[in-house]
Amino acid sequence: MLPIITFIIFLGIWEMVIIIGHYQPVLLPGPALVGKSIWTFIVTxxxxxxxxxxxxxxxxxxxxxxxxxxxxxxxxxxxxxxxxxxxxxxxxxxxxxxxxxxxxxxx
CATH class of the missing domain: 1.10.287 (Helix Hairpins)
Structure with missing residues (x-):
């Protein structure tokens, strides 16, 4: 259970860094964008x-x-x-x- 919680915390921190840091998605895409891109690669x-x-x-x-x-x-x-x-x-x-x-x- 701990690895799953750790992974979720990691994703949350990653998303917070994107939201707060105002990074360009090209330089540091958020986990949602990465997941969407992976899904698109799989589907196509x-x-x-x-x-x-x-x-x-x-x-x-x-x-x-x-x-x-x-x-x-x-x-x-x-x-x-x-x-x-x-x-x-x-x-x-x-x-x-x-x-x-x-x-x-x-x-």
Whole structure:
């Protein structure tokens, strides 16, 4: 029950900020306008086109990653010299938090 109440409070604060702050809807649309836009996207089917494009990009990126990572893993596992050459780079990257890579994923 608490998550629902928290969500309702969040929506209320959001709407109050819009009403009191006199923000332009283009910069900060209210929850009602966002909900209306989402509903319009669902009814017209436009959201499914965008979802299909996003899913295609995800799958294509995953396939490219597999096509690079699997052969690279085999090469590094079989060739000791190549492993010793690349391993310091992996050790340099390893401590970086996965969340820190998020901006690069967006690109």
């Amino acid at each position: 089917g436009e959201i499914f086109q965008h979802l299909a494009i996003s899913l295609w990009r995800f799958v294509a990126g995953f396939v490219v990653a597999l096509l690079v990572a699997i052969p690279l893993g085999f090469l590094l596992g079989r060739n000791r010299w190549l492993y010793n050459a690349i391993e310091p780079l992996f050790q340099l990257i390893r401590p970086i938090s996965p969340i820190a890579w998020a901006p690069f994923v967006v690109l």
